[in-house]
Amino acid sequence: xxxxxxxxxxxxxxxxxxxxxxxxxxxxxxxxxxxxxxxxxxxxxxxxxxxxxxxxxxxxxxxxxxxxxxxxxxxxxxxxxxxxxxxxxxxxxxxxxxxxxxxxxxxxxxxxxxx
Amino acid sequence: xxxxxxxxxxxxxxxxxxxxxxxxxxxxxxxxxxxxxxxxxxxxxxxxxxxxxxxxxxxxxxxxxxxxxxxxxxxxxxxxxxxxxxxxxxxxxxxxxxxxxxxxxxxxx
Numbered sequence: 001x002x003x004x005x006x007x008x009x010x011x012x013x014x015x016x017x018x019x020x021x022x023x024x025x026x027x028x029x030x031x032x033x034x035x036x037x038x039x040x041x042x043x044x045x046x047x048x049x050x051x052x053x054x055x056x057x058x059x060x061x062x063x064x065x066x067x068x069x070x071x072x073x074x075x076x077x078x079x080x081x082x083x084x085x086x087x088x089x090x091x092x093x094x095x096x097x098x099x100x101x102x103x104x105x106x107x108x109x110x111x112x113x114x115x
Numbered sequence: 116x117x118x119x120x121x122x123x124x125x126x127x128x129x130x131x132x133x134x135x136x137x138x139x140x141x142x143x144x145x146x147x148x149x150x151x152x153x154x155x156x157x158x159x160x161x162x163x164x165x166x167x168x169x170x171x172x173x174x175x176x177x178x179x180x181x182x183x184x185x186x187x188x189x190x191x192x193x194x195x196x197x198x199x200x201x202x203x204x205x206x207x208x209x210x211x212x213x214x215x216x217x218x219x220x221x222x223x224x
Contacts, residue, residue, distance in 0.1 A: 004158075033211070042202055042214030043159065056211060091158050101147060104212065106158030 002026070004107035006092050012113045013082055021077040021110045025094030032075050033093040033104060034067055035059075043091055049075060050097070082114045118215040119203045126221045127193050135188040135218055137203030145207055148179060148186050152199040153217070159202065162188065198222045 035043035045059040069075040093104040120138040150162040
């Protein structure tokens with residue numbers, strides 16, 4: 001079946017602009033996660049949703065970052081007033097549920113470059 | 116800090132076994148050990164997880180020390196496709212995964 005998809009695959013923007021990154025999870029997965037990965041580092045947790053609600057947003061670095069999942073499926077990560085330090089690969093993952101030991105399935109990521 | 120300790124890099128030859136170590140000396144009694152790997156230009160993918168007993172699946176085996184302070188991921192017969200960064204993660208489930216820097220595995224033909 002289809003895996004987790006993310007669009008766009010690459011995004012180049014200018015400092016100060018607003019960007020939206022989209023994630024389509026695996027159908028039927030109720031839990032959705034966002035991570036970001038800087039060059040040479042492991043992924044860093046940002047936020048996760050169980051259904052429509054953000055169950056843990058402790059990884060969001062500041063209030064310029066916001067994520068939504070209005071219908072419990074597709075999620076959008078929104079970054080306002082982008083800064084050069086926001087450049088990274090943004091990864092989305094989904095799992096059947098957030099409880100138990102359900103493995104997370106990752107998408108290919110969106111590479112964000114802020115000039 | 117919930118991160119584990121892994122060597123930065125390892126190298127092996129094709130068709131030979133690979134043993135990837137991980138130290139998690141402060142692991143709690145309810146923490147599982149999860150392994151994910153990340154192939155070049157891809158998102159991470161699940162490999163295996165375990166609690167106390169050794170575990171096997173089609174991808175790998177996981178050997179967990181009796182005191183649970185360390186574990187070893189075993190690839191029985193490495194192929195070129197196994198070249199990736201391998202992450203050892205401790206945690207209680209599929210909530211946020213806390214990744215370290217992982218071990219970059221190089222496979223020589």
